[in-house]
Amino acid sequence: MEKIQMVDLHRQYARIKPEIDHAIEKVLTSTAFIQGPDVQEFAQALAGYLDVRAVIPCANGTDALQIAMMALGFRPGDEIILPVHTYVATAEVIALLGLTPVFAEVRADSFTLDPARLEEKITPRTVAIVPVHLYGQCADMEPLLHIAQKHNLHIIEDAAQALGADYTFSDKSVKKAGTMGTIGTTSFFPSKNLGCYGDGGALFTHDESLAARIKMIANHGQQVKYHHDLVGVNSRLDTLQAAILRVKLQYLDDYARRRNDAAVFYDRVLARVPQVTIPWRAPYSTHVYHQYTLQIGEGKRDALKQHLEQQGIPTMIYYPVPLHLQKAYRQADAGPGTFAITEKLSQTVLSLPIHTEMEASQLEYIGDAITRFF
Numbered sequence: 001m002e003k004i005q006m007v008d009l010h011r012q013y014a015r016i017k018p019e020i021d022h023a024i025e026k027v028l029t030s031t032a033f034i035q036g037p038d039v040q041e042f043a044q045a046l047a048g049y050l051d052v053r054a055v056i057p058c059a060n061g062t063d064a065l066q067i068a069m070m071a072l073g074f075r076p077g078d079e080i081i082l083p084v085h086t087y088v089a090t091a092e093v094i095a096l097l098g099l100t101p102v103f104a105e106v107r108a109d110s111f112t113l114d115p116a117r118l119e120e121k122i123t124p125r126t127v128a129i130v131p132v133h134l135y136g137q138c139a140d141m142e143p144l145l146h147i148a149q150k151h152n153l154h155i156i157e158d159a160a161q162a163l164g165a166d167y168t169f170s171d172k173s174v175k176k177a178g179t180m181g182t183i184g185t186t187s188f189f190p191s192k193n194l195g196c197y198g199d200g201g202a203l204f205t206h207d208e209s210l211a212a213r214i215k216m217i218a219n220h221g222q223q224v225k226y227h228h229d230l231v232g233v234n235s236r237l238d239t240l241q242a243a244i245l246r247v248k249l250q251y252l253d254d255y256a257r258r259r260n261d262a263a264v265f266y267d268r269v270l271a272r273v274p275q276v277t278i279p280w281r282a283p284y285s286t287h288v289y290h291q292y293t294l295q296i297g298e299g300k301r302d303a304l305k306q307h308l309e310q311q312g313i314p315t316m317i318y319y320p321v322p323l324h325l326q327k328a329y330r331q332a333d334a335g336p337g338t339f340a341i342t343e344k345l346s347q348t349v350l351s352l353p354i355h356t357e358m359e360a361s362q363l364e365y366i367g368d369a370i371t372r373f374f
């Protein structure tokens with residue numbers, strides 16, 4: 001049995017090495033390291049995959065969120081609603097731009113924004129909602145879109161963990177994660193479902209004039225070189241990463257299938273363990289299992305984590321400290337107890353190894369180790 005890792009990038013690369021090496025070599029020979037042809041070609045291929053009018057690549061997923069908020073012209077003091085159970089990047093860019101992050105509670109089953117508890121967070125200063133499609137499954141977008149429309153708010157979808165996931169609306173129409181709001185964002189960090197070999201990110205939109213604005217902001221606010229119409233940033237996807245992503249995009253659905261196969265195995269074994277809650281499968285979304293996240297009851301989470309570590313099984317806690325209890329993001333009116341579900345999740349969630357190269361023997365070993373612990 002291979003050594004168990006949270007993500008096995010080495011064996012994933014080995015399987016597509018000739019194609020990747022060829023793509024890299026082509027860039028090295030051309031020396032078009034910045035804005036080479038692969039960047040546009042990848043953007044077009046991803047736009048086709050997502051069925052969205054424009055994909056604008058940038059340097060990472062955090063920049064993508066920041067550029068989205070800059071492009072929508074939010075002003076200091078404007079309020080942005082985001083889930084309190086998420087990665088820090090979302091709150092960080094809001095704070096950096098002088099906007100006000102407003103935390104909202106998630107649902108314990110879906111781990112994503114609870115539409116039923118969102119409207120109470122809306123004030124006259126609210127300008128946007130940022131749903132995060134956490135762990136690989138879409139947030140419940142239909143009610144969120146209704147609320148946004150009713151209050152004239154933008155939706156910026158953080159699809160960094162769910163690229164490729166499908167959301168099904170009540171009229172049976174289907175859309176990809178990141179293509180339902182005003183702007184969608186993603187990250188190509190190596191461990192993400194579509195990961196490059198360094199940093200990368202992108203924004204998606206159906207609105208062509210907004211796409212033009214995003215493109216300008218990502219490139220120093222210029223359309224014509226040395227003519228700066230907007231205050232921008234320098235945020236590019238480099239050509240080597242784009243060339244790698246062009247190859248890997250072809251495998252994205254296969255990668256999701258492989259992750260689903262591992263999840264189905266875990267589900268089958270762990271559904272029999274009463275102290276363990278397996279991930280909920282939302283009726284409205286497919287799951288691409290960026291993470292396979294259990295909830296462990298009875299205060300046993302940390303002991304189980306340690307037990308698995310001793311058996312050579314790595315696990316991770318996403319996320320151990322909720323945003324409203326982080327030193328940098330504390331708010332006067334939101335002490336411990338304010339977000340009971342998120343606070344409980346921070347004590348109970350445990351993500352198991354899941355990636356595109358899981359072996360049956362590894363899955364069996366992990367399943368056995370968990371079953372034997374209880």
Ligand SMILES: *Cc1c(COP(=O)(O)O)cnc(C)c1O
Pocket residue numbers: 060061062063086087089090132158160161186187188189199200201
């Ligand atoms: C990874 C991630 C980001 C940030 O992406 P980077 O490319 O690391 O900047 C943002 N939001 C979520 C939910 C993420 O998982």
